[in-house]
Amino acid sequence: MFEQKGYLKVDFDQNPDIFIINTCSVTENADKKCKKIVKEAKKISPNGYVAIIGCYAQLKPQEIAQIPGVDAVLGAAEKFRLIELLDGFAKEQETKVLTSEIQEATTFNNAFSINDRTRTFLKVQDGCNYGCAFCTIPLARGKSRSDTISNILETAREIALTDVKEIVLTGVNIGDFGIHDGRRKENFEDLVRALDEIEGINRFRISSIEPNLLTNEIIKFVAQSKRFVPHFHIPLQSGSNEILRKMGRRYLRELYVDRVNKIKTLMPHCCIGVDVIVGFPGETDELFLETYNFLNELDISYLHVFTYSERANTRAVDMEGIVPIKKRNERSKMLRILSEKKKRKFYDENLGQTYTVLFEEDIENGKMHGFTENYIRIAAKYDPILINELKLVTLWEINPSGAVDAVEPETEYQSH
Numbered sequence: 001m002f003e004q005k006g007y008l009k010v011d012f013d014q015n016p017d018i019f020i021i022n023t024c025s026v027t028e029n030a031d032k033k034c035k036k037i038v039k040e041a042k043k044i045s046p047n048g049y050v051a052i053i054g055c056y057a058q059l060k061p062q063e064i065a066q067i068p069g070v071d072a073v074l075g076a077a078e079k080f081r082l083i084e085l086l087d088g089f090a091k092e093q094e095t096k097v098l099t100s101e102i103q104e105a106t107t108f109n110n111a112f113s114i115n116d117r118t119r120t121f122l123k124v125q126d127g128c129n130y131g132c133a134f135c136t137i138p139l140a141r142g143k144s145r146s147d148t149i150s151n152i153l154e155t156a157r158e159i160a161l162t163d164v165k166e167i168v169l170t171g172v173n174i175g176d177f178g179i180h181d182g183r184r185k186e187n188f189e190d191l192v193r194a195l196d197e198i199e200g201i202n203r204f205r206i207s208s209i210e211p212n213l214l215t216n217e218i219i220k221f222v223a224q225s226k227r228f229v230p231h232f233h234i235p236l237q238s239g240s241n242e243i244l245r246k247m248g249r250r251y252l253r254e255l256y257v258d259r260v261n262k263i264k265t266l267m268p269h270c271c272i273g274v275d276v277i278v279g280f281p282g283e284t285d286e287l288f289l290e291t292y293n294f295l296n297e298l299d300i301s302y303l304h305v306f307t308y309s310e311r312a313n314t315r316a317v318d319m320e321g322i323v324p325i326k327k328r329n330e331r332s333k334m335l336r337i338l339s340e341k342k343k344r345k346f347y348d349e350n351l352g353q354t355y356t357v358l359f360e361e362d363i364e365n366g367k368m369h370g371f372t373e374n375y376i377r378i379a380a381k382y383d384p385i386l387i388n389e390l391k392l393v394t395l396w397e398i399n400p401s402g403a404v405d406a407v408e409p410e411t412e413y414q415s416h
């Protein structure tokens, strides 16, 4: 939108006239991070205009307005009208605070990323109607709402005209896709089926989907699709039913096992990533071990571990059984080690197999990297011609940096 109005995007250290800082409420210490970045901006361009947007801006507009050097704070509904609302970006004496109640964020604004030529993140859904006890997202992003399938297909066709090979579908609660004006009109499975027909995009990846919304039909469809890759990221949050209930999650661990088994039966090589929170109130040593053992036995490929931290205006802040910070950190470390083990095992099981890798502009120590369809990070000798190319490779061995060295498919693999 800025570019259409004649603005030019420059790097942070190129003395910008305007800084638009997008904040996150999931990040720990969002307030400190926000202050730090405003200070840096002012150092680079003392007269630069600073506007703060994003989830943290919606949740704490007044706090942000107090930060020295901030010219404007825009909420969830206002941020999409940034250029019009801050007309000309003229500095004023007072900080402008333009936020409204989150209930007013009801329109869907479509967006996709354009800063990477291999992969695009396409937003298809926003907001969430769930009320997990630890989460501020519904307060910061509002109710569940989506783009329409026909709009998304149009955008995907537009992306297909560029050289991008992979689209990652994103949203806050993507499995809840299909609500327009407060009513369910479409669903996620229909979106997946429709996108699978789009010519010119080689891969679609589903970013993260709640286990209770990942239906057998979606799994079956992905299993036979040529474009939807065998990779799911499914939040678990806890392997203890007691904690899941306290969190207000909409499933129990048995359902999670069932999802993993269904996926692995149909796609034994499928990559499964898991989000998990440690240190939620009431998580005793025994209940944490339940989670640890549950994950240890589950056929999954990696974990994203989050250390629970208190967030204002959530139900969890008033819960009993606060876990000391030291314990939270110890548990997080244990699960991070488990994640490394899981990843290594998953990579190991796939050695000798032939997959397609999409090489990216990710160069390290003379090697280039990319991901297979099932999300294995591949390293190969740097060759600029291969960037943004899909190439068949045979997985050879795990190298010291943790990626997999690959070779031409004809090479006969011998386990070693």
Ligand code: SF4
Binding pocket: 128, 129, 130, 131, 132, 135, 136, 137, 138, 172, 173, 210
């Ligand atoms: S489903 Fe996700 S976004 Fe929605 S409330 Fe729960 S954790 Fe937050």
